[in-house]
Amino acid sequence: MNEAIILKTIRRYGPISRVDIARITGQPPSTLSNITGRLLETNVIQEYDTGESSGGRRPVLLKVNPAAADIIIVNVRTHTVCCHIADAAGNIKGHKRDYWFRRDQEEVLNYILQAITDALELTTAPVPAIAVILRGPVKSKEGISMFAPNIGWKNVPIKFIIEERFGIPVMVENDVRILTMGMYYYTLAVQSRNMALLKVGQSIGAGIIINGELYKGDNETAGEIGHNTVDVNGPLCNCGQRGCLDAFASEVALINYVEEAIQGGRKSLYTELQRQVQQGDLSRMTVLEKGTLCNAHDLVYQAAVEGDEICLEALERAAFYLGVGLANLINVVNPEVVVISGGMMRVKQLVQERIEKITRERVLPYCFTAGKIYFSDRDEEANIKGAADMVLATEWENK
Ligand SMILES: [Zn+2]
DSSP, rough: OOHHHHHHHHHHOSSSHHHHHHHHOOOOOHHHHHHHHHHHHTSEEEEEOOOOSSSSSEEEEEEGGGGGGGEEEEEEEESSSEEEEEEEEEEEEEEEEEEESSSSSHHHHHHHHHHHHHTTTTTTTTOOOOEEEEOOEEEETTTEEEEEEOOOOOEEEEEHHHHHHHOEHHHEEEEEHHHHIIIIIIIIIOOSSSSEEEEESSEEEEEEEEEEEEOOOSSSSSOOOOGGOTTTTTBOOSSSSSTTTHHSSHHHHHHHHHHHHHHHTTOHHHHHHHHHHTOOOOOOOOTTTTOOOOOOHHHHHHHHHHTOOHHHHHHHHHHHHHHHHHHHHHHHHSSSSSESGGGGGGGGHHHHHHHHHHHHHSOOOGGOOSSSEEEOOOOHHHHHHHHHHHHHHTTTTTT
């Protein structure tokens, strides 16, 4: 138990001095010294010389040994199964491969198994577990995907399937929660106890950290903020209710807004971009990451960046409702820090100011006294860190 706490502290906060480990964990020096000695001997952690000295002895810091483990991370994204290998410090080890799929459930499963087979050939350290990141609700303990909207899975026992094939433990988690963990401990290294994260993509979800721990709720579905009502008479949402945040501010809502305006007779650059992309010409699509497919919402982003009136309106409306939704979330959770992330942050320069303004106007001031809002475009890095943390916190420290 003590070893688990100390190792977790070194992983999450390292390079870190023994004095700081003692302060964070409350462990007495003798226990600390025994445990760090053992971890150094077994090469799980390393000493790290800062090279700085303020006179006298140089402080020796401790950090996790990156070579102590390889973690295979399979992220099932909208159109691809994306596979990484991370080291024990949560750094990407250079291997990244995308496997493109159509929305065929069987095909996705085959690509996941293929991705793991390929990655296992490249590992150079023990693999304590494989992490699988899925969209939609999951039962993480049982490793079941309850519903994955991007690939049409319902109640798929993915953990069982992969473990049976490879004989390696598998951990399954929802994408928003992995992202939240990665942001909290590593990418932003938030120095506070309470944080809320909003991920804005094809749907909208929230990750919530309370007292330094991820909050999952009774049925592991906490954070479904995309289906909070923000207008009781609003448009129909794909969940069957009216006026959900998703129906105003998700990428799907952006597309609906623009296409309705065009059908109503207005002119938009969206139409021209759509034609170019359909002809295979992506040269104008500067908002696209290299090697990714162009979705309809990317057309909205590109047209907005180029100043298209309708697409800018769609983003302005989304930003307004995101501010409303975020203020609601802050009033409930009372976090010191909120993070806004997801695909829409590729055009954060177009929405950031308005989201922040509306949030600050609408939130109860005493619910957000610390008041830090971050707009992140480092989701991939946070995903890897969060997934590696999930594996090591369970396989190394929770035995
Ligand atoms: Zn809804």
